[in-house]
Amino acid sequence: MKVMIHNNPEAIGEHLATRILTELRAANAAGRPYVLGCPGGRSPMPVYQALERQLAANPVDCSGLIVAMMDEYLLSGPDGLSPPPASAHYSCRGFGERxxxxxxxxxxxxxxxxxxxxxxxxxxAAPETYDAGLASLGGIDLFLLASGAGDGHIAFNPPGSMRDSRSRIVTLAEQTRRDNLATFPDFHGLDEVPTHGLTIGTGSIANLSKAVAMIVWGEGKREAFRRLSTASGYDPGWPATIAVECRNAELHADAAAGAVP
Structure with missing residues (x-):
């Protein structure tokens, strides 16, 4: 996996936003859609912010852009599991829309x-159809990825996930839920973080992505950077290592995350 160290998170954002818009222009010229895989949360925010800045300065036709999200929380109720309203501060759908x-x-x-x-x-209703739907689009042109700081979860795939897991409903690991207390600071305690989620699988990411860009920044992601930059294959104890088995994989870190101990 190619490793790139940037000065700060903003530099990661500018680099990847430039790449995305260059590839989108090429897709537009070829008359095909451009599929961008997107996580929610803090790690990819510099990219989304840079996309807004660059598009405001130099508009690009985005009518052929398809945003494919990774996951969503699920709430337990008398009728079973259901996603939160998009207005909820922790809704992944709401994050993507906003x-x-x-x-x-x-x-x-x-x-x-x-x-x-x-x-x-x-x-x-049918998580497995997500993979088929993405495959019918020709796959994901670029999947932005992020790693959990405490347990290496990717999307909601917990430690122990099988290498070839598909999109499915999962029980969230406690450390994943603790990591997400920082991702969504309006949670007031672990008891408010949902215990289940809907997630794209690790195998789905590897099989459907034409290229991936793993993003880690900040001192809190130094262990994630170490794990990812030294991995030689998928480690179920740190699911984000699926990135090293993806085609055209890159690891983008800032100086804080990529600092040598």
């Missing part, structure tokens, strides 16, 4: 905006 699609469309004139139909998420 922080990805919202930023892109805010930067563009109406004629160039990304249509709502081009926003995709796994289905609670």
């Amino acid at each position: 922080e990805i699609v919202g930023r892109i469309n805010r930067a563009l004139p109406a004629a160039l905006r990304m249509p709502e139909v081009n926003f995709r998420m796994p289905s609670l």
Whole structure:
């Protein structure tokens, strides 16, 4: 996996946003959609912010851009599991609508905006259909990835996930839930973090992605950087290591995460 160290998170964002828009222009010229795999949370935010800045300065037709999200929380209720409303502060759908699609469309004139139909998420009723749907699009052109700081979860795949796991419903590991207390600071304690999630699988990421860019930044991600930069294959104890088995894999870190001890 190619390792790139940037000065700061903003530099990671600018680099990847430039790449995404260059590839989107090429896809537009070829008359095909461009599928961008997206996580929620803090790690990819510099990319989404840079996309907004760059599109405002140099608009690109985003009508062929398809955003494919990784996961969603599930709430337990009398009728079983259900996703939270998009208005919930921790909703992954809400994050995608506000922080990805919202930023892109805010930067563009109406004629160039990304249509709502081009926003995709796994289905609670039939999670396995997500993989087939992405395959029918030709796969994911670039999947932005992030690693849990405490247990290396990727999307909601917990430690112990099988290498070839597919999109599915999972029980969230306690450390994953603790990591997400920082990701979504409006949680007031671990008891408020849902215990289940809907997630794309590790095998789905590896099999469906044409290229991946793992993003780690900040001192809190030094262990993630160490694990990822030294991995030679998938380690179920740190599921984010699936990145090293993906095609055209890159690891993007800032100076704080990539600092030598």
